[in-house]
Amino acid sequence: MLRNVKTYHKPLTIEDAVGLVHSNRNAVYVGGGAWIVAQGDPQLEVLVDLQKLALDRIDGEIEAVRIGAMTTLQALIDHSDVGTFAAGLLAAAAGFTQSRTLREQGTLGGTLIVAGSADPLTTALLVLDVEIGYADPVRHIAPFESFVAYRDRLIETRALLTGIRVARPPTRSATAFEVVGRSPKDKPIVCVAAYVVVDEGLPVEIRVAAGGIVDHPVRLLKMEHLLKGQLLTAERVEAALAPNLEELNPISDYRGSAEYRLEMVRVLARRAVMHAWNEARRK
Ligand SMILES: Cc1cc2nc3c(=O)[nH]c(=O)nc-3n(C[C@H](O)[C@H](O)[C@H](O)COP(=O)(O)OP(=O)(O)OC[C@H]3O[C@@H](n4cnc5c(N)ncnc54)[C@H](O)[C@@H]3O)c2cc1C
Numbered sequence: 138m139l140r141n142v143k144t145y146h147k148p149l150t151i152e153d154a155v156g157l158v159h160s161n162r163n164a165v166y167v168g169g170g171a172w173i174v175a176q177g178d179p180q181l182e183v184l185v186d187l188q189k190l191a192l193d194r195i196d197g198e199i200e201a202v203r204i205g206a207m208t209t210l211q212a213l214i215d216h217s218d219v220g221t222f223a224a225g226l227l228a229a230a231a232g233f234t235q236s237r238t239l240r241e242q243g244t245l246g247g248t249l250i251v252a253g254s255a256d257p258l259t260t261a262l263l264v265l266d267v268e269i270g271y272a273d274p275v276r277h278i279a280p281f282e283s284f285v286a287y288r289d290r291l292i293e294t295r296a297l298l299t300g301i302r303v304a305r306p307p308t309r310s311a312t313a314f315e316v317v318g319r320s321p322k323d324k325p326i327v328c329v330a331a332y333v334v335v336d337e338g339l340p341v342e343i344r345v346a347a348g349g350i351v352d353h354p355v356r357l358l359k360m361e362h363l364l365k366g367q368l369l370t371a372e373r374v375e376a377a378l379a380p381n382l383e384e385l386n387p388i389s390d391y392r393g394s395a396e397y398r399l400e401m402v403r404v405l406a407r408r409a410v411m412h413a414w415n416e417a418r419r420k
Pocket of ligand 1: 165166167168169170171172173174175187206207235239242243244245246247248250251252253256296297298299324
């Protein structure tokens with residue numbers, strides 16, 4: 138229960154929002170509020186609602202799309218540009234984040250802040266060219282990968298996420314998103330996103346990210362490196378994954394043992410890379 142909340146602010150500027158959170162240890166930003174209300178932290182005294190900061194915009198530009206941190210997860214699916222962007226990768230990932238009710242409430246910013254090990258959206262964003270904006274209150278832009286690696290530090294500094302910029306993939310590229318969960322629409326136990334760019338019949342860029350293996354989604358960089366420039370076959374993809382699998386120390390819980398997770402990442406990575414590769418070649 139949020140029984141200790143004394144003040145509720147709706148600041149009009151990003152600087153004011155950051156200032157309000159920085160001035161009280163027991164203040165938090167409120168995106169959609171889904172997580173905050175579910176947690177019911179009795180220590181919270183001040184809520185800083187981000188609704189008036191105009192961060193719920195999606196702006197399609199020629200080379201990129203900008204998505205504000207207050208954009209809801211459902212808007213990522215329904216928006217005509219983002220919904221089909223990168224062959225629908227973001228929309229597909231958003232569809233696995235929550236139930237429809239929570240997707241209408243949960244925002245991009247709040248979701249990225251509380252994202253767990255197998256967060257579909259974080260996994261999908263890792264394979265695209267993404268920059269993330271935050272304010273502390275000075276405005277910064279960082280590669281999305283750094284944000285994922287150093288998210289805890291950013292949370293400690295109580296920075297405000299403002300949004301992301303996702304570059305439009307080239308024409309001869311394709312994406313794929315593969316998931317295993319307890320049921321087809323349940324949150325993933327393991328998920329894999331792949332992105333392949335083809336030029337002159339060969340993959341000139343390959344990115345693969347996996348969620349549900351360690352405490353946050355990770356890129357499979359060794360695999361990417363080994364496959365770049367090679368004609369891809371299922372056997373080659375599996376062989377290239379081996380060095381990555383050897384260095385991962387998977388989590389294990391009631392939803393999946395470490396062995397199961399490793400086996401699933403092997404299957405899903407092979408499927409995702411082969412699917413993206415075949416789609417990109419067809420273009
Ligand atoms: C019933 C239920 C089930 C859930 N199941 C899952 C699950 O299975 N897996 C999972 O990963 N998540 C789960 N969640 C969490 C869910 O992803 C979040 O509730 C929701 O997507 C977060 O979005 P929000 O905008 O509502 O965040 P909020 O509740 O508003 O905020 C979440 C956190 O992010 C901070 N925050 C919000 N916006 C910003 C911003 N722009 N900049 C900086 N900090 C910000 C807040 O201060 C807070 O600490 C569940 C939540 C509920 C209520």
